[in-house]
Amino acid sequence: MPMPKHAVVIAGGGPSGLMLAGELALAGIDVAIVERRANQDVTGSRAGGLHSRTLEVFDQRGIVDRFLAEGQKSQATGFAGVRFDISGFPTRHPYSLGLWQNHIERILAGWVAELKVPIYRGIEVTGFAQDESGVDVELSDGRSLRAQYLVGCDGGRSLVRKAAGIEFPGSDPTTSNLIAVAELAETPPEWGIRRDAHGIHSLGRVDYEVHDGQIVYADKGPVGVLVTERGVGQTAEPTLSDLSEALVAVYGTDYGIHSPTSITRFTDAARQAASYRAGRVLIAGDAAHVHPPDGGQGLQTGVQDAVNLGWKLAQVVKGISPESLLDTYHTERHPVAARVLRHTMASVALRREDERTKALRDTMAELLGMDEPRRHFAAMMSGLDIHYDLGEGHPLLGRRMPDLSTANGPLRVFDLLHGARPVLLNFGTPCAFDISPWADRVQLVDAKYDGPWELPALGAVPAAAAVLIRPDGYVAWVGDQTQPALTDALTAWFGPPTASG
Ligand SMILES: Cc1cc2nc3c(=O)[nH]c(=O)nc-3n(C[C@H](O)[C@H](O)[C@H](O)COP(=O)(O)OP(=O)(O)OC[C@H]3O[C@@H](n4cnc5c(N)ncnc54)[C@H](O)[C@@H]3O)c2cc1C
Numbered sequence: 001m002p003m004p005k006h007a008v009v010i011a012g013g014g015p016s017g018l019m020l021a022g023e024l025a026l027a028g029i030d031v032a033i034v035e036r037r038a039n040q041d042v043t044g045s046r047a048g049g050l051h052s053r054t055l056e057v058f059d060q061r062g063i064v065d066r067f068l069a070e071g072q073k074s075q076a077t078g079f080a081g082v083r084f085d086i087s088g089f090p091t092r093h094p095y096s097l098g099l100w101q102n103h104i105e106r107i108l109a110g111w112v113a114e115l116k117v118p119i120y121r122g123i124e125v126t127g128f129a130q131d132e133s134g135v136d137v138e139l140s141d142g143r144s145l146r147a148q149y150l151v152g153c154d155g156g157r158s159l160v161r162k163a164a165g166i167e168f169p170g171s172d173p174t175t176s177n178l179i180a181v182a183e184l185a186e187t188p189p190e191w192g193i194r195r196d197a198h199g200i201h202s203l204g205r206v207d208y209e210v211h212d213g214q215i216v217y218a219d220k221g222p223v224g225v226l227v228t229e230r231g232v233g234q235t236a237e238p239t240l241s242d243l244s245e246a247l248v249a250v251y252g253t254d255y256g257i258h259s260p261t262s263i264t265r266f267t268d269a270a271r272q273a274a275s276y277r278a279g280r281v282l283i284a285g286d287a288a289h290v291h292p293p294d295g296g297q298g299l300q301t302g303v304q305d306a307v308n309l310g311w312k313l314a315q316v317v318k319g320i321s322p323e324s325l326l327d328t329y330h331t332e333r334h335p336v337a338a339r340v341l342r343h344t345m346a347s348v349a350l351r352r353e354d355e356r357t358k359a360l361r362d363t364m365a366e367l368l369g370m371d372e373p374r375r376h377f378a379a380m381m382s383g384l385d386i387h388y389d390l391g392e393g394h395p396l397l398g399r400r401m402p403d404l405s406t407a408n409g410p411l412r413v414f415d416l417l418h419g420a421r422p423v424l425l426n427f428g429t430p431c432a433f434d435i436s437p438w439a440d441r442v443q444l445v446d447a448k449y450d451g452p453w454e455l456p457a458l459g460a461v462p463a464a465a466a467v468l469i470r471p472d473g474y475v476a477w478v479g480d481q482t483q484p485a486l487t488d489a490l491t492a493w494f495g496p497p498t499a500s501g
Pocket residue numbers: 011012013014015016017034035036037045046047048049101123124125126153154155156158159179266284285286287293295296297298299300301302
């Protein structure tokens with residue numbers, strides 16, 4: 001029987017793999033996912049929500065309402081125990097959305113199903129061999145798939161990363177936590193977070209609502225437990241008695257914990273792949289970076305890796321762009337995750353309850369009480385300040401394009417990105433641009449906008465006459481029709497001009 005073929009095979013259908021599949025499918029690429037799990041169920045709690053930039057990314061694809069309809073809006077970004085209120089930030093989503101990862105994945109999987117991406121479920125990628133024209137992907141059921149590219153979105157223990165020989169340097173764990181969902185026979189005197197010399201712990205019902213910025217837990221139902229263990233380095237699967245023991249050590253009681261639906265262990269190990277690409281094999285999400293969950297950055301970073309990679313890989317597969325475009329994926333995304341690793345490691349150091357750490361936390365809180373540092377950190381933790389180094393120029397260059405409402409009809413910038421196609425947005429003299437040699441790839445839209453130009457981290461920036469926006473929503477060029485650099489930018493990002501126009 002001939003080997004089934006796809007242009008791209010994605011190992012792993014978690015948040016990163018699903019997002020990447022959606023991006024490729026929107027670009028018309030034949031993509032398939034191989035997923036170990038038989039269904040989309042997520043064991044345990046994992047990510048608890050979405051920050052602003054991830055919400056914007058979903059908005060750019062026209063699917064944000066699906067998440068908003070199910071989640072709870074709150075001001076949940078923070079650092080060193082300081083909460084930030086980002087309600088004044090210039091974004092349509094100046095908040096975080098509380099929504100458990102199982103719901104996030106279900107919604108993403110629904111979108112991917114609408115885009116008709118095949119998912120080989122209940123099957124693992126067990127190995128691969130790459131040659132000049134593609135990759136043979138070996139599956140646990142004995143079959144193989146042939147693809148032009150393989151992307152490992154297969155989580156922190158990524159087989160794809162290891163088999164590709166990609167190094168994963170970083171730091172070993174210093175703390176270990178158990179996270180579980182279970183029933184409690186007794187109701188604790190209070191829900192929420194507790195800190196002690198060993199670290200951070202918390203108890204709260206899985207179901208909750210946010211009223212006036214405060215979490216109001218459901219009266220009954222399963223309880224999410226997070227507890228820091230006394231030791232590091234346990235390798236056996238955690239049990240109910242481990243959980244009970246850890247609770248007794250912190251709370252003096254285990255509150256009659258029973259009937260767990262999940263118990264998992266995570267540590268503060270922080271590691272990042274040395275390279276995001278090895279030939280025809282790429283990695284994204286937790287496969288490329290792992291770090292402690294402080295600040296809730298892992299899923300956001302993985303989804304945004306996928307949005308950075310998707311359109312580039314699509315163009316390379318279609319032969320529009322050279323393979324070197326894929327190198328910009330590493331160049332742009334590696335520093336983003338490196339920064340996430342750095343601030344999550346700092347957060348872990350600040351978790352401790354000894355006198356000196358408390359003093360350091362208070363010092364941080366004092367600094368974060370000042371306007372400029374607060375704005376800087378809030379923009380960082382919400383993902384709104386991401387800046388790809390595309391050279392000198394207008395402050396918008398390499399930053400996210402704001403979702404401006406333009407005056408010709410009810411047109412929002414993000415609406416133009418629903419199909420994941422680039423757009424040249426001209427705010428100057430109508431019909432001033434002729435980009436017909438790229439007309440098959442790049443939309444040209446004349447628009448009017450008289451409002452303020454503001455970026456979350458920077459504040460007001462000069463108005464732009466025209467902006468070239470990539471499918472991931474980042475600005476590739478800013479200028480006007482007198483500036484010849486537009487041709488270079490169009491060619492660099494979206495391939496050479498076509499002769500016929
Ligand atoms: C306790 C905890 C709390 C967290 N809280 C947050 C938070 O609040 N905010 C946040 O943004 N992030 C949070 N995270 C991180 C977040 O859960 C991860 O970053 C996110 O799941 C990464 O998505 P991914 O798709 O890259 O990898 P994964 O979610 O790990 O998905 C990998 C997928 O690949 C599949 N797979 C693995 N190997 C193979 C194989 N060989 N073949 C086929 N399939 C395979 C797996 O079944 C899985 O579906 C938290 C994590 C933990 C542990």
